[in-house]
Amino acid sequence: MEINKINEEALKCFMEDMKGGKAVLLDVRTKEEWDTGHAENAIHFELARLEAGELPEIPKDKAICVYCAAGGRAEAAKSILASKGFSNVKNIGGLRDWKLAGGKVIT
Numbered sequence: 842m843e844i845n846k847i848n849e850e851a852l853k854c855f856m857e858d859m860k861g862g863k864a865v866l867l868d869v870r871t872k873e874e875w876d877t878g879h880a881e882n883a884i885h886f887e888l889a890r891l892e893a894g895e896l897p898e899i900p901k902d903k904a905i906c907v908y909c910a911a912g913g914r915a916e917a918a919k920s921i922l923a924s925k926g927f928s929n930v931k932n933i934g935g936l937r938d939w940k941l942a943g944g945k946v947i948t
Contacts, residue, residue, distance in 0.1 A: 864905070869886060906933045
């Protein structure tokens, strides 16, 4: 499993890419988990939806950083997205990693 846990420097670069419309942050946790707190500007799209064959409305060439609680579900989501033609997907670990890197969490 390849988890590229986000660090402070990578977070700053990613936030700039998000502001410029070049990247998106995808939260693949359950709705219950999402409701307890999520990364600012994240898109919620449960792993179960990906497993059921649904795809998020994101251009396939856009950079996508995926997270869950610890990284396992994000890795599964990364694999599914890659198999469906999404070419730039990274697993950044869990919400805790996002917070440790200085990312803002909305509750």
